[in-house]
Amino acid sequence: MPQLEQIDTYLSQVFWTALCFGILWIVMWKVTLPRIAMALEQRQSRLDDDLERAAQVKTEADTVREGYEKALADAHAEGQAAIRKQIAEMNEASVQRHAELTEALAKRIKEAEITIAAEKTRAMESVREVAVETASAATERLVGVSVDAESARKAVDSALSKTGTEAGD
Amino acid sequence: MATESQPHGPLEQFIIQPLVDVKLAGVDLSFTNSALTMVMAVGLVITMLTIGMRRRALVPGRWQSIAELSYEFIANMLRENVGSEGRRFFPVIFSLFMFVLFGNMIGMLPYSFTFTSHLIVTFALALAVFLAVTIIGFVRHGMHFFSFFVPPGTPILMWPLMIPIEIISYLSRPISLAVRLFANMTAGHTLLKVFAGFIAALGVLGVVPFALVIALTGLEVLIAFLQAYIFTILTCIYIHDALHMH
Numbered sequence: 001m002p003q004l005e006q007i008d009t010y011l012s013q014v015f016w017t018a019l020c021f022g023i024l025w026i027v028m029w030k031v032t033l034p035r036i037a038m039a040l041e042q043r044q045s046r047l048d049d050d051l052e053r054a055a056q057v058k059t060e061a062d063t064v065r066e067g068y069e070k071a072l073a074d075a076h077a078e079g080q081a082a083i084r085k086q087i088a089e090m091n092e093a094s095v096q097r098h099a100e101l102t103e104a105l106a107k108r109i110k111e112a113e114i115t116i117a118a119e120k121t122r123a124m125e126s127v128r129e130v131a132v133e134t135a136s137a138a139t140e141r142l143v144g145v146s147v148d149a150e151s152a153r154k155a156v157d158s159a160l161s162k163t164g165t166e167a168g169d
Numbered sequence: 170m171a172t173e174s175q176p177h178g179p180l181e182q183f184i185i186q187p188l189v190d191v192k193l194a195g196v197d198l199s200f201t202n203s204a205l206t207m208v209m210a211v212g213l214v215i216t217m218l219t220i221g222m223r224r225r226a227l228v229p230g231r232w233q234s235i236a237e238l239s240y241e242f243i244a245n246m247l248r249e250n251v252g253s254e255g256r257r258f259f260p261v262i263f264s265l266f267m268f269v270l271f272g273n274m275i276g277m278l279p280y281s282f283t284f285t286s287h288l289i290v291t292f293a294l295a296l297a298v299f300l301a302v303t304i305i306g307f308v309r310h311g312m313h314f315f316s317f318f319v320p321p322g323t324p325i326l327m328w329p330l331m332i333p334i335e336i337i338s339y340l341s342r343p344i345s346l347a348v349r350l351f352a353n354m355t356a357g358h359t360l361l362k363v364f365a366g367f368i369a370a371l372g373v374l375g376v377v378p379f380a381l382v383i384a385l386t387g388l389e390v391l392i393a394f395l396q397a398y399i400f401t402i403l404t405c406i407y408i409h410d411a412l413h414m415h
Contacts, residue, residue, distance in 0.1 A: 016204035029260035039225040
């Protein structure tokens with residue numbers, strides 16, 4: 001196995017290993033790795049910046065949206081209040097008009113009742129006159145006795161008051 | 170095993186061949202095929218990651234994605250296994266992962282060489298990790314670091330038994346770390362070569378080992394990644410132990 005036989009090359013191999021590895025180490029350490037690190041860092045900071053800006057814009061959008069929603073809610077509430085106010089006013093007016101109307105009607109009913117009562121009294125008066133005349137005429141024809149006006153009226157009154165109490169109520 | 174006696178054997182691929190003779194103060198530091206693949210690996214990692222990050226686009230392209238994914242993969246591994254204190258070790262852990270990964274992956278190319286299949290290379294890396302971790306432990310905890318060898322809650326009666334066991338297990342870390350990578354790479358590549366040798370030998374029936382070699386190549390790519398991952402994650406766990414003691 002050459003690895004274990006060529007002992008005379010060991011020093012040379014170790015020397016070249018150390019030299020090559022040393023060069024690689026120094027170049028990586030001083031040149032290459034810092035460059036890669038810088039590129040990665042730049043990208044990371046760029047990403048962080050972008051994310052930050054996106055978050056900022058999002059916050060702004062949220063604020064705008066909140067304002068819009070608030071305005072919308074306000075307008076809605078305002079509209080509702082106006083409608084409620086209008087309804088209340090209309091209700092009030094209707095109640096008032098209803099009361100006025102009721103009052104007017106009551107008044108007219110009362111007037112009508114008074115008129116009716118007066119008419120009724122007058123009618124009763126005329127009915128009595130007719131009854132007295134009819135009674136005296138009938139008595140004269142049937143019995144042949146002329147009844148004086150005073151006694152006929154008394155008789156009619158008593159008869160009327162009797163039926164009046166029966167039919168009146 | 171006598172490699173010289175069978176020049177086209179399955180172990181031939183592991184032979185170190187000097188390409189440029191280098192002698193420093195009488196010591197042979199020749200630039201070999203192993204060193205060449207190391208240089209290729211390092212060059213490839215640097216080129217790939219540097220080209221990828223050339224523009225540093227906000228939306229990464231393919232190459233930039235590779236660089237960023239590798240970065241985050243190792244960074245996550247370190248964070249999960251060591252914690253936030255591990256940040257300091259990130260460059261070395263990242264380099265270690267890339268070095269081993271590209272060493273393994275370049276080895277998957279035909280006619281190339283796998284430097285991670287050499288015990289001395291993996292052992293050098295593992296020993297460096299071991300020494301660094303031990304130094305971190307002592308710098309962090311001072312002499313108190315020796316209590317690492319006594320798991321908390323051990324009855325005093327058990328100490329004479331537990332302490333040697335813990336010391337042996339601690340000292341065997343670099344060996345297991347080195348041998349795991351070396352053995353996986355060597356075994357996989359040897360197996361590939363053995364089956365590849367059957368293809369020509371069996372003639373028409375060679376399609377069977379050929380299909381097997383294709384499947385094994387896929388498996389080996391997976392193992393190449395997995396072993397780099399294991400090497401790195403174990404290093405992370407050792408660093409965690411040194412920082413937090415158990």
